[in-house]
Amino acid sequence: xxxxxxxxxxxxxxxxxxxxxxxxxxxxxxxxxxxxxxxxxxxxxxxxxxxxxxxxxxxxxxxxxxxxxxxxxxxxxxxxxxxxxxxxxxxxxxxxxxx
Amino acid sequence: xxxxxxxxxxxxxxxxxxxxxxxxxxxxxxxxxxxxxxxxxxxxxxxxxxxxxxxxxxxxxxxxxxxxxxxxxxxxxxxxxxxxxxxxxxxxxxxxxxxxxxxxxxxxxxxxxxxxxxxxxxxxxxxxxxxxxxxxxxxxxxxxxxxxxxxxxxxxxxxxxxxxxxxxxxxxxxxxxxxxxxxxxxxxxxxxxxxxxxxxxxxxxxxxxxxxxxxxxxxxxxxxxxxxxxxxxxxxxxxxxxxxxxxxxxxxxxxxxxxxxxxxxxxxxxxxxxxxxxxxxxxxxxxxxxxxxxxxxxxxxxxxxxxxxxxxxxxxxxxxxxxxxxxxxxxxxxxxxxxxxxxxxxxxxxxxxxxxxxxxxxxxxxxxxxxxxxxxxxxxxxxxxxxxxxxxxxxxxxxxxxxxxxxxxxxxxxxxxxxxxxxxxxxxxxxxxxxxxxxxxxxxxxxxxxxxxxxxxxxxxxxxxxxxxxxxxxxxxxxxxxxxxxxxxxxxxxxxxxxxxxxxxxxxxxxxxxxxxxxxxxxxxxxxxxxxxxxxxxxxxxxxxxxxxxxxxxxx
Numbered sequence: 001x002x003x004x005x006x007x008x009x010x011x012x013x014x015x016x017x018x019x020x021x022x023x024x025x026x027x028x029x030x031x032x033x034x035x036x037x038x039x040x041x042x043x044x045x046x047x048x049x050x051x052x053x054x055x056x057x058x059x060x061x062x063x064x065x066x067x068x069x070x071x072x073x074x075x076x077x078x079x080x081x082x083x084x085x086x087x088x089x090x091x092x093x094x095x096x097x098x099x
Numbered sequence: 100x101x102x103x104x105x106x107x108x109x110x111x112x113x114x115x116x117x118x119x120x121x122x123x124x125x126x127x128x129x130x131x132x133x134x135x136x137x138x139x140x141x142x143x144x145x146x147x148x149x150x151x152x153x154x155x156x157x158x159x160x161x162x163x164x165x166x167x168x169x170x171x172x173x174x175x176x177x178x179x180x181x182x183x184x185x186x187x188x189x190x191x192x193x194x195x196x197x198x199x200x201x202x203x204x205x206x207x208x209x210x211x212x213x214x215x216x217x218x219x220x221x222x223x224x225x226x227x228x229x230x231x232x233x234x235x236x237x238x239x240x241x242x243x244x245x246x247x248x249x250x251x252x253x254x255x256x257x258x259x260x261x262x263x264x265x266x267x268x269x270x271x272x273x274x275x276x277x278x279x280x281x282x283x284x285x286x287x288x289x290x291x292x293x294x295x296x297x298x299x300x301x302x303x304x305x306x307x308x309x310x311x312x313x314x315x316x317x318x319x320x321x322x323x324x325x326x327x328x329x330x331x332x333x334x335x336x337x338x339x340x341x342x343x344x345x346x347x348x349x350x351x352x353x354x355x356x357x358x359x360x361x362x363x364x365x366x367x368x369x370x371x372x373x374x375x376x377x378x379x380x381x382x383x384x385x386x387x388x389x390x391x392x393x394x395x396x397x398x399x400x401x402x403x404x405x406x407x408x409x410x411x412x413x414x415x416x417x418x419x420x421x422x423x424x425x426x427x428x429x430x431x432x433x434x435x436x437x438x439x440x441x442x443x444x445x446x447x448x449x450x451x452x453x454x455x456x457x458x459x460x461x462x463x464x465x466x467x468x469x470x471x472x473x474x475x476x477x478x479x480x481x482x483x484x485x486x487x488x489x490x491x492x493x494x495x496x497x498x499x500x501x502x503x504x505x506x507x508x509x510x511x512x513x514x515x516x517x518x519x520x521x522x523x524x525x526x527x528x529x530x531x532x533x534x535x536x537x538x539x540x541x542x543x544x545x546x547x548x549x550x551x552x553x554x555x556x557x558x559x560x561x562x563x564x565x566x567x568x569x570x571x572x573x574x575x576x577x578x579x580x581x582x583x584x585x586x587x588x589x590x591x592x593x594x595x596x597x598x599x600x601x602x603x604x605x606x607x608x609x610x611x612x613x614x615x616x617x618x619x620x621x622x623x624x625x626x627x628x629x630x631x632x633x634x635x636x637x638x639x640x641x642x643x644x645x646x647x648x649x650x651x652x653x654x655x
Contacts, residue, residue, distance in 0.1 A: 017150060091528050
């Protein structure tokens with residue numbers, strides 16, 4: 001089993017409106033809490049294959065894996081950029097406007 | 100204002116129809132993202148962190164009330180109820196859906212607007228002085244020439260796939276308010292030895308990761324030969340500009356690597372071939388374009404307004420607002436008014452749909468239906484009677500648009516940064532907000548005087564940090580936001596932008612928690628060391644150098 005530090009999720013932008021989405025257990029979701037946790041290289045390959053299929057099916061664009069942490073109970077992206085993608089802008093008229 | 104002719108209408112409508120078809124083919128799977136991306140970018144559509152972003156061209160920053168109302172309508176109908184005015188005098192919507200974009204472009208076409216030339220390696224939307232056609236110190240209105248350049252450059256077949264993007268700015272006054280020295284080409288409209296109009300031409304300026312000031316390549320090009328001269332520069336750039344490395348592809352690198360003299364020789368050789376030919380602008384064509392920009396029907400008014408003077412004595416807020424946010428006009432009895440989009444703690448450049456509608460209404464009532472967007476991310480009503488300033492101020496105050504801070508330390512330029520932008524390394528907007536709150540006190544701002552803070556969230560420098568008196572650059576340091584401070588930059592100023600300067604890095608960067616205190620230390624150091632209250636921050640910095648500021652910041 002991989003350590004927490006190497007947990008990943010697959011993310012992309014939805015083709016129709018560009019919104020941030022994550023690969024969940026049964027499809028794509030806008031809620032990172034519902035994202036499928038990826039712990040092994042095999043799981044990562046499988047997720048990436050699903051991402052490639054979703055690109056071909058015109059559901060998402062540019063899927064990629066991101067590092068996440070789960071120590072706090074939820075799923076928290078490791079990088080600030082991905083935290084902002086998950087939650088929406090940190091300030092202003094669209095503050096928190098995650099999907 | 101310029102009005103579309105039949106050609107313009109047909110051209111923009113055709114482009115909307117093309118894009119509608121391209122979006123349909125993308126959604127149906129006929130086009131891959133790789134195939135679609137260059138097509139959407141040619142229509143101003145980016146994919147940012149959270150959603151698509153649409154960048155709408157506002158040629159030379161000029162809008163009518165009807166156009167502003169349309170932007171408000173789009174903000175309300177297709178976005179989240181606001182828009183963001185940018186340092187390129189454009190407007191960005193942050194949340195449009197791909198499937199709605201053809202309809203949005205069709206809405207824009209109804210009011211003679213589009214998103215062409217807001218992206219890609221073409222000649223971009225031309226920018227100019229936001230007080231053009233109004234400023235007391237203007238030699239002539241630069242907007243007819245900005246429009247002529249727009250018509251020449253739009254879909255120019257030879258220059259649609261340049262090595263990199265290409266930006267042109269024009270000023271009509273010796274005092275540069277259009278930052279011409281940090282553009283690929285900067286043009287200063289001036290009178291030649293015989294009294295005829297023409298242009299002083301600068302080439303090779305820009306910001307980004309390699310900031311450079313443009314160099315004077317010709318001190319005078321007669322106005323009718325401007326397009327021939329511009330075409331000559333573009334040909335030299337298109338032929339020799341580097342295509343092997345995008346970071347070295349801008350014309351500034353070409354000028355730097357080859358030297359100004361060699362570039363000048365090449366340009367002059369091309370110019371000799373082109374001048375006197377089809378690119379010469381006929382007087383009738385020039386006059387026809389200029390007629391669109393004819394001054395409005397100004398009244399003959401006394402230079403001083405009794406109504407305003409009496410109101411100023413009664414209302415301190417009005418007095419301060421007039422002192423900071425009005426600009427001398429060429430017509431006696433009138434001023435240009437800056438509507439600050441920098442409320443204390445607000446997002447620089449943002450305006451809600453309701454505010455846009457209000458500005459449209461006020462432009463119609465008070466400014467001959469004209470609005471300008473400044474590269475400083477504010478709005479301008481260019482032609483306001485001094486008699487109307489008390490009424491205008493009251494209307495603006497009621498909708499949160501009367502912040503009296505034009506040119507003050509809280510009039511901060513900031514790019515969207517990591518809150519929106521896919522390229523950014525750090526956030527810009529929250530830093531701008533915290534600085535604005537720290538220096539909110541109007542008396543303190545007045546004591547500090549003119550001081551421009553500009554913030555970019557990455558090295559691409561959309562927030563113009565290189566030319567900030569205090570520039571702030573957000574960087575990623577091991578996953579944390581850090582902010583590098585530069586001092587002494589300036590975008591333009593007197594005598595064709597000769598005051599322009601690229602700021603100097605003051606020392607090691609500051610964390611998010613430290614950066615506001617660091618700016619305050621710099622400001623306090625300036626206040627302590629300035630010789631008189633009239634000595635501006637920039638003047639004091641140029642006299643003192645960075646050493647006293649380094650000592651204050653780092654204790655050495």
